[in-house]
Amino acid sequence: MATPSASVPDVESVRAILRQVIDPEVGVNIVDLGLVYRIDVSAGQVLIEMTMTSPACPMGDMIMDDINAAVEAALPEDIPVVVQLVWEPPWNPGMMNEAAREHFGWQRDR
Amino acid sequence: MNLRTLARFPLLALAMLSLLAGVLGGLARLAVDVPAPASAQAGVHGALMIAAFFGTVISLERAVALGRFWPYLAPALAGLGGLTLLGGLPTIAAQWLFVGGGLTLLAGSVVVLQRQIVLFTVVLALGAASWLIGNLVWLATGLVQAAIPWWLGFLVLTIAGERLELTRFLPARPAAAPLFVASVVILLAGALASHWTEGAGLRVFACGLLALSAWLLRYDIARHNARQRGLTRFIAICLLAGYVWLAIGALLGIVGNFVPDAAMRDAALHAIVLGFVFSMVFGHAPIIFPAVAKVRIPYHPVFYLPLIVLHASLALRVLGNGSDDFVWRQQGALANAFALLLFIVTMVTSVVRGRRQHPGSRTGPRGDTR
Numbered sequence: 001m002a003t004p005s006a007s008v009p010d011v012e013s014v015r016a017i018l019r020q021v022i023d024p025e026v027g028v029n030i031v032d033l034g035l036v037y038r039i040d041v042s043a044g045q046v047l048i049e050m051t052m053t054s055p056a057c058p059m060g061d062m063i064m065d066d067i068n069a070a071v072e073a074a075l076p077e078d079i080p081v082v083v084q085l086v087w088e089p090p091w092n093p094g095m096m097n098e099a100a101r102e103h104f105g106w107q108r109d110r
Numbered sequence: 111m112n113l114r115t116l117a118r119f120p121l122l123a124l125a126m127l128s129l130l131a132g133v134l135g136g137l138a139r140l141a142v143d144v145p146a147p148a149s150a151q152a153g154v155h156g157a158l159m160i161a162a163f164f165g166t167v168i169s170l171e172r173a174v175a176l177g178r179f180w181p182y183l184a185p186a187l188a189g190l191g192g193l194t195l196l197g198g199l200p201t202i203a204a205q206w207l208f209v210g211g212g213l214t215l216l217a218g219s220v221v222v223l224q225r226q227i228v229l230f231t232v233v234l235a236l237g238a239a240s241w242l243i244g245n246l247v248w249l250a251t252g253l254v255q256a257a258i259p260w261w262l263g264f265l266v267l268t269i270a271g272e273r274l275e276l277t278r279f280l281p282a283r284p285a286a287a288p289l290f291v292a293s294v295v296i297l298l299a300g301a302l303a304s305h306w307t308e309g310a311g312l313r314v315f316a317c318g319l320l321a322l323s324a325w326l327l328r329y330d331i332a333r334h335n336a337r338q339r340g341l342t343r344f345i346a347i348c349l350l351a352g353y354v355w356l357a358i359g360a361l362l363g364i365v366g367n368f369v370p371d372a373a374m375r376d377a378a379l380h381a382i383v384l385g386f387v388f389s390m391v392f393g394h395a396p397i398i399f400p401a402v403a404k405v406r407i408p409y410h411p412v413f414y415l416p417l418i419v420l421h422a423s424l425a426l427r428v429l430g431n432g433s434d435d436f437v438w439r440q441q442g443a444l445a446n447a448f449a450l451l452l453f454i455v456t457m458v459t460s461v462v463r464g465r466r467q468h469p470g471s472r473t474g475p476r477g478d479t480r
Contacts, residue, residue, distance in 0.1 A: 054230065
């Protein structure tokens with residue numbers, strides 16, 4: 001009998017999968033935007049904690065569905081995927097990575 | 111599909127009913143031959159379009175964001191308010207239902223504030239408060255006209271608040287927030303003053319709208335996104351076209367066209383609601399509708415077709431109004447209604463296309479849709 005943790009992917013490959021999920025309003029993926037707060041693969045499952053830029057934005061469920069679909073398509077079926085929407089800490093522009101900041105025209109070396 | 115998701119469909123149906131009756135009632139005002147039940151709605155066209163239709167969809171969108179059950183009371187009350195108007199029940203019943211809807215949306219906006227107190231969440235709450243105030247004004251005075259600045263404030267502040275939020279992606283510009291606050295203060299001061307000195311108050315209100323349109327053209331992320339591609343670019347172009355119409359409507363208001371019986375009142379109000387608000391709706395429906403109804407709407411360049419018809423027909427209507435050519439104005443309004451129909455047909459066919467691309471599921475990475 002295979003142990004589930006044997007086939008659980010590492011954090012970086014989950015992050016790469018999440019880069020397929022784009023915020024359609026701005027055309028940038030959720031990882032570069034800094035919306036993915038935590039990826040945990042330690043308990044034989046993939047746990048993803050993410051936020052939205054606005055608590056009034058109705059797209060949370062949809063983006064979580066997109067994450068589920070992207071992860072499930074890329075990983076073996078027997079690995080549970082849990083996506084949680086969190087609001088602490090609130091998102092701020094400093095959470096974007098260099099690629100997103102460059103996309104939006106921020107100066108390098110802030 | 112859980113109960114909360116299932117509850118969204120009758121609410122969307124109520125919204126669409128208000129939209130249909132509101133549009134037909136509006137056409138009846140321009141002497142277009144529409145069925146008798148629809149022409150009976152001519153007097154409450156504004157209430158059906160803003161308090162009922164936009165009240166339902168905006169508060170539904172907020173309820174989806176909050177993810178709790180009670181905020182769904184807001185779109186339910188607003189939708190029932192529209193149904194009450196259509197059913198020919200006493201207007202006061204609809205007015206109270208809209209007040210209840212406004213109160214619930216405001217309560218939902220307070221929950222948003224509790225999650226995060228920043229300028230954009232305050233502006234969203236002010237938008238909700240404007241809807242409530244407009245509904246109370248209509249209840250107290252019985253005059254749709256008296257509620258109009260507050261109802262326009264509801265739409266404009268809700269949109270502007272959401273746009274303000276998105277500017278955080280761009281490098282910070284120190285003047286942006288104070289200028290935004292100044293525009294909102296002028297707008298609200300004008301709406302308030304209109305109850306004592308109507309002409310002057312509405313001109314001040316229009317100045318606030320003009321300032322906001324200039325702010326959006328200068329600071330919104332749409333100009334950046336218009337250089338992207340696919341859906342992101344489409345949304346940005348919808349918004350930029352809308353900001354120009356907001357400025358045109360505001361300028362018409364500044365020269366006195368928001369008051370009843372003004373020569374270009376039709377042009378001033380519809381530049382804002384059709385040119386600005388509906389243009390924004392055309393842009394965002396492909397992302398908001400999937401979030402609400404759990405369907406896919408993959409982007410297609412045909413989305414530009416209803417957008418072009420909307421703006422061209424609005425130009426015809428405004429020019430017809432300006433040159434006192436009733437036929438242009440009437441045909442423009444008919445083509446406005448056609449643009450809305452074309453838009454709905456485009457969205458529905460896109461839902462079908464989305465199902466064919468991903469049978470049995472609406473989910474899937476969105477990267478393939480652009």
